[in-house]
Amino acid sequence: MQLLIIIPKQPSTTGNHVTAKRFVSRLRPQGWEARIVETEPDSPQQILQALQRQTPHALLLLHAYRSGQPWLAANTPAELPVALLMTGTDLNEDCHNLLRAEVIQRVRKRVAVVIVQNHLSYEQLRQSANPLPTKLRLLPPGIRLGRQSYPLRKKLCLDDKVPVMLHPAGIRTVKGNLELLSMCDQLAEQQLPFQLAFCGPILEQAYAKTLFSRLETRPWADYLGEIPKMAIADTMRQADIILNNSTSEGIANALVEAAALGRPILASDIIGNRAVVKNGSNGLLFGDAKEFSRQAAQLLTDKQLRKQLSQAEPFPYSADRESAQLAKILNEICAKTKSPTKKLSVGDE
Numbered sequence: 001m002q003l004l005i006i007i008p009k010q011p012s013t014t015g016n017h018v019t020a021k022r023f024v025s026r027l028r029p030q031g032w033e034a035r036i037v038e039t040e041p042d043s044p045q046q047i048l049q050a051l052q053r054q055t056p057h058a059l060l061l062l063h064a065y066r067s068g069q070p071w072l073a074a075n076t077p078a079e080l081p082v083a084l085l086m087t088g089t090d091l092n093e094d095c096h097n098l099l100r101a102e103v104i105q106r107v108r109k110r111v112a113v114v115i116v117q118n119h120l121s122y123e124q125l126r127q128s129a130n131p132l133p134t135k136l137r138l139l140p141p142g143i144r145l146g147r148q149s150y151p152l153r154k155k156l157c158l159d160d161k162v163p164v165m166l167h168p169a170g171i172r173t174v175k176g177n178l179e180l181l182s183m184c185d186q187l188a189e190q191q192l193p194f195q196l197a198f199c200g201p202i203l204e205q206a207y208a209k210t211l212f213s214r215l216e217t218r219p220w221a222d223y224l225g226e227i228p229k230m231a232i233a234d235t236m237r238q239a240d241i242i243l244n245n246s247t248s249e250g251i252a253n254a255l256v257e258a259a260a261l262g263r264p265i266l267a268s269d270i271i272g273n274r275a276v277v278k279n280g281s282n283g284l285l286f287g288d289a290k291e292f293s294r295q296a297a298q299l300l301t302d303k304q305l306r307k308q309l310s311q312a313e314p315f316p317y318s319a320d321r322e323s324a325q326l327a328k329i330l331n332e333i334c335a336k337t338k339s340p341t342k343k344l345s346v347g348d349e
Contacts, residue, residue: 001032002056003330006047008066009038011201013226014170016062016087018253021229022144023060023326026319030327034060041066044074051076058083058330061111064090065100068107081333084111085139088250088272091121093174108135112333115326117141118251118275137329142322143256146230152238156195156222163194163300165266166239168232168254169246171223172203176245176268177211179289181221183245186293188220192300196243199224199235236263240306241299242283244273245292251275259283262312264305266295283309 005023007016024034037050047070059082061067068084076082084107094100108114114135116122122138156164165184169175177198184196198221202208215221227235232254236242242258242265249255249272258265259276265283267273277283284299286292299306 001058001330001334002054003027003032003034003058003060004050004056005034005036005060005062006039006067006071007036007062009040011170011203011226013201013229014203015250015253018229019085020062022142022319023323025144026142026323027327029320030323032327032330039067039070041069044070047071047074047076056080057334060085060330061107063087064104064107065094069103072103072106072110079337081330081337082111083113083115083329083333084108085115085117086250088118088246088248088252089174091116091118091250092248092270092272111135112337113137113329115139115329116250118272120271120275121250124271139325139329140322141251141253141256141317142319143253143260143317144319145233145257145260146228148228148230148234150227150231150235150238152197152224152235155224156197158195161193163240164238165194165196165241165243165296165300166236167196167198167243167245168200168227168236169198169244169252170200170203171198171208171211173207174246174248175200176247178207178214180243180245181211181214181218183289183292184221184296185218186289187296187300188218190297192297194220194300196221197224197239198222199227201226232257233261236261239263241266241296244268246270246272249273256317259313260317262310264299264309266292266299281309282311282313 005020007020020036027034037046039046061084064086115137117139125136126133171177236258242263244267255276259282265277267277269285269287277285279285284295286295
């Protein structure tokens with residue numbers, strides 16, 4: 001069976017890319033050959049060209065707005081079953097934007113199933129009349145741990161005595177990089193030993209420029225650039241605390257990976273993070289800057305607490321279990337719909 005995964009055009013280390021590549025690698029044993037097409041929000045061209053090359057048995061949209069809008073414009077045949085995986089941006093931001101919400105509603109009405117990976121968001125949507133509950137499916141997240149090494153402490157010029165707080169996230173407003181830097185100013189004022197390390201793709205140029213300017217005056221903070229996906233696990237193992245300061249998440253691959261590895265997490269108290277971080281068990285959740293400062297100081301100075309929060313949980317985040325469930329969903333929608341047999345030409349309606 002052939003699957004076409006449609007994702008927004010973004011750097012290869014973003015969550016959409018990481019998730020799509022994991023699906024590609026793990027679906028094959030489940031009987032599905034998957035390929036990825038990147039698309040622009042205002043153009044169906046990439047989708048139509050991909051369909052010309054090979055007509056799949058099903059489509060999977062990652063991102064209701066950014067993948068859904070060009071899919072609507074492509075006007076694919078009604079008999080080609082489509083699954084939608086909604087992201088944190090869809091659920092927490094775009095659904096509240098009048099123009100984008102209208103597109104998301106049209107997409108959700110046309111697709112065969114609506115998938116979410118956050119069990120808390122799933123329960124919220126089940127109780128809402130808005131998202132067509134009969135189409136709703138929960139896909140528990142999986143993770144693929146890489147084996148590539150990364151010299152974290154050498155890059156930071158640190159010995160093993162200085163605790164490293166790692167913030168693995170794109171450089172963009174929703175990830176709260178600047179706010180995190182400001183909150184860590186309070187830790188520096190207390191003369192606590194630590195090094196803050198940002199790593200991730202630059203997704204907002206002006207925002208990144210401001211961040212880099214402020215880093216120049218803070219010797220206790222660095223930007224490592226984009227770390228290869230297969231080296232993230234090794235990087236996290238060397239860090240003492242994994243940070244997340246997002247204002248919106250669906251379910252963060254970085255936090256899932258940290259939980260699977262058993263790395264202590266300090267994360268903002270939002271629904272996307274509560275689905276992974278069990279407060280006091282595998283990490284701590286903070287609601288404001290004051291709580292962040294208190295909890296971060298406690299984690300930096302209390303090795304026993306960090307050890308207590310370092311319980312690896314690989315099984316709940318099995319990529320094989322995730323792919324088996326996804327294949328089950330895809331088989332379900334294909335069984336209900338006769339797949340198209342002819343190839344499309346660009347511009348077909």
